[in-house]
Amino acid sequence: MFCSSLRKRPQWESVPSNLLSIPAPKWQEKTLNTHDIAVPIHGSREQEHMRFLLLSASDLDAQEEVVERIxxxxLFNEGQHVGIVFLLKEKDAKNGFTAYIQLQTILLNLRFEVSIIPLNSLRALSTAIFVYQRQILHAKPIISPVPPVTILPHCSARGQLQEHTKNVLSDMFHGFSELAVAATTAGGQNAIKEYVPDKDQAKQAIQFWLYG
Incomplete structure (x- = not known):
């Protein structure tokens, strides 16, 4: 289900019609006071739901309201089965990457660990939510995780990233999700090009996430 208030939010006003046009799963429009999207967790007791906020750079202009909503x-289920969908590309081309980092800072200050789902297109919203839900519900614990810093040198479109480039990127971004978002947005790409001294290395790091 989705909240009817989305119709009054300029960056999200097309979401209701997009969701209602999807044959399956069927979406319902309701009044939700504390979140924007709720999807049922199949097989759960008492029909539990996974809840999501929909945010964009424009929403962060009213930061106090965003903090209150987060x-x-x-408070739902001790912060379990919740997420934030963040729209990277707004109609007025606001810098989505800068706002994404701002949102990360807000969550850090609140000491609230919640996944942020980057969204490039409003039409991909339903797919992004259900993919995330499957990942969370079917996630298997990793016994011996590989430190991300050992994988980072291989995240290059050609060859490997140099030691200095690896160190710069690991200082700039807290994990692969942040790096991936940066590499696929204009603001993030400019930041990588500015701080990575070797321009070819910066290009290879960006192209890895753009073209795989």
Whole structure:
């Protein structure tokens, strides 16, 4: 289900019609006071739901309201089965990467660990939510995780990233999700090009995430 208030939010106003046009799963429009999207967790007791906030750079202009909404979201099931969908590309071309980092800072200050789902297109919203839900519900614990810093040198479109490039990127971004978002947005690409001294290395790091 989705909240009817999305119709009054300029960056999200097309979401209701997009969701209602999907044959399956069937979406319902309701009044949701604390979140924007809720999807049922199949097989759960008492029909539990996974809840999501939909945010964009424009929403962060009213930061106090965003903080209040995130705090309310954290109260559901002790912060479990919740997520934030963040729209990277707005109609007015606001810098989505800068706002994404701002949102990360807000969550850090709140000490609330919640996944942020980057969204490039509003039409991909339903798919992104259900893919995320499957990943969370079917995630298997990793016994011996590989440190991300050992994988980072291989995240290059050609060859490997140099030691200095690896160190710069690991200092700039807290994990692969942040790096991936940066490499696929204009603001993030400019930041990588600015701080990575070797321009070819910066190009290879960006192209890895753009073209795989």
């Amino acid at each position: 705090e309310r979201l954290s």
